[in-house]
Amino acid sequence: MSLIVQKYGGSSVADAESIKRVAKRIVETRKAGNEVVVVVSAMGDTTDELMDLANKVVPQPSGRELDMLLTAGERIAMALLAMAIKSLGVDARSYTGSQAGMITDAQHGSARIVDVTPGRVRAAIDAGAVAIVAGFQGFNRGTGDITTLGRGGSDTTAVALAAALGASVCEIYTDVDGVFTTDPRMVPSARKIDRITSEEMLELAAAGAKVLYIRAVEYARRHGVTLHVRSSFNNNEGTLVVNPVDGESNVEEPLIAGVAADLSQAKITVVGVPDIPGKAAQIFTTVAGSGANIDMIVQNGSLALTGRTDISFTLPKTDGPATLAALESAKDDIGFETLQFDDQIGKLSLVGAGMRTNAGVSAKLFTALFEAGINIEMISTSEIRISVVTRADIIKQAVTVVHTAFDLDSNDGEAQVYGGTGR
């Protein structure tokens, strides 16, 4: 008998009908002879509605009481789902994060899991019941308070439970068919990926792919949990995110797993930095102090005539204002001339474990972009990823030509893209 953890997001349980549909799927999985643990998010827009309510009461709700408020959302969803499953003749019991043993630190709003003690969940499945666990929420032992895990928290709950229970697979149900070679809304010829390594998935998620949260993928990778990303609206196989054991050959891996686009970044250029040792460290210490997550960094080479250089870096657009202010206030110390802020950039990332053993990937990438007349402003690479920054308004074209150059288009999709059906 296999133990399967299934995670359903808010869009899969948005109303009573959806809950009944999901219950039916869970019951089928149970009746097929599996032990089933379900992690569920709050229904549809419940979390946003609770947040709106909090905003009406106080200007900037946060901390302990906000977590107490928001955790009502999954509580509602999980109780209704348990009722729906029971009405189909299968025993089901719902558990809060606290009851399910999701022990976290005390960082309200973005708590980290420090231990998972799912004794009650284990007892429920041992008794033949389906266990429904509230996603996103945890419990701090020191304060005795309820916490929340922050963005993507329900995925993390599911993975952590799967690891603690030794589940054979953690199924992440969503409203798309799986992970695609690129965003299908941007490139209709995008192809569903059947199998991807967690390493590649991490790079794709970090590069802007939305289907899974980095944190959940990291947790799955660290604990050897196999993820299966699939649609809750059909029975198609989705995408398996696997963890090849060390030394396992990668020869059968495709060269490239996918292409990700990210339009959420901006670029700051620090112009006229004195070209003397220690200036870069000074700049990035200042930037780190503002709390920004910087991504790519480029130094434009010293200009011999002036003894000054330009340093550019990318960061989330939302971190822009605070970072600019921090740099401006350190202007005299650092001694730069001026700051430029550019929020019209797009980042394209090519990800694939095959890059390790295949030379020529970057040459092929640059050639494809050059032939399409697309200018590259910044470049950064990791072992299995190449990222380039271009203008935001040509990112779709860039992704399309790169997707084609690396033979990622589906046969079906090619016809759509080049045939101009406009779908």
Place this chain on the structure above:
Amino acid sequence: MSLIVQKYGGSSVADAESIKRVAKRIVETRKAGNEVVVVVSAMGDTTDELMDLANKVVPQPSGRELDMLLTAGERIAMALLAMAIKSLGVDARSYTGSQAGMITDAQHGSARIVDVTPGRVRAAIDAGAVAIVAGFQGFNRGTGDITTLGRGGSDTTAVALAAALGASVCEIYTDVDGVFTTDPRMVPSARKIDRITSEEMLELAAAGAKVLYIRAVEYARRHGVTLHVRSSFNNNEGTLVVNPVDGESNVEEPLIAGVAADLSQAKITVVGVPDIPGKAAQIFTTVAGSGANIDMIVQNGSLALTGRTDISFTLPKTDGPATLAALESAKDDIGFETLQFDDQIGKLSLVGAGMRTNAGVSAKLFTALFEAGINIEMISTSEIRISVVTRADIIKQAVTVVHTAFDLDSNDGEAQVYGGTGR
């Protein structure tokens, strides 16, 4: 420093504005130098809305999962209220029934409190914070599950916490000014009662007065908790529900505390019951088996000619169908001739501790009703209560004349009633 427990019902915290208003009142109480523990119900119609949602998922939601669902309601209200209080500069912390130590039996939907261990609540007020506790909910140690206390549960939570914490008073906030000599919507000359014994309050609540739940009054009486029923919309003194110690003189008690009307009852008459020993026992064993709460019983005296008698009793209208069915199926066993069901009755109850030491109360009651031409169908009495059943459509007139006969009218009110201002 006094410790005050305040309970706010759903209508007092129906929206963000109401929550801010209640928060202000709590902060004033705290700043006046009191320790404050607040018990709060779910906002406005939240509980009904959650129930509707459950009904859309399964036909008859109940048990563990329904309790899990409904307890989300107070969770939302208490977190928002704590946020609102904190934004006014006073520390506040919210606690679920489980966190507040409301230990109950495992009877989901109508759990009984078996222990109250409010250690965290005590620690919060010792630290100078206001403790906000979710009404209506508890926790069973054996199963580890969340329970609910059933109707009037939040009043009971407040009284139980007041008893466990040794509070000087338990304030029950509502949308009326206190307990009245009768329902002011029925009799405009009704007068607010300043002080009433818990014994009288119990009889009034049992006789149909809606302002307090019997269960909470019983708990308060048993544990010597003083209740103060008052409006959350003004600062007027409300009604004190007190517990005179044994032997304390009642001479200052007014003869009559109030008049209650109850239109929720129906009458069943079992016609032609063989007048032999054991038949009444047989009938009421059958009735009890159907789960009905019977109230008044009258046997109409044996009819010598036939050797048969009629037995009538009252019960909640909602219990009628099940009870009729149970009796019908025992018809041959019991040997009665037929059943009559009458849902057009009204019950009037006169309550007052002074009855104990004053003869003539029933004579005065019957005279007042007789002079108004009102027919009495059934009578029952307790030590401090007389109840009569009349037709439902004249109950308002009956209450009005009795209220006047016992000098309960306010001066103000008399003018309204007899002056016919129609207000």
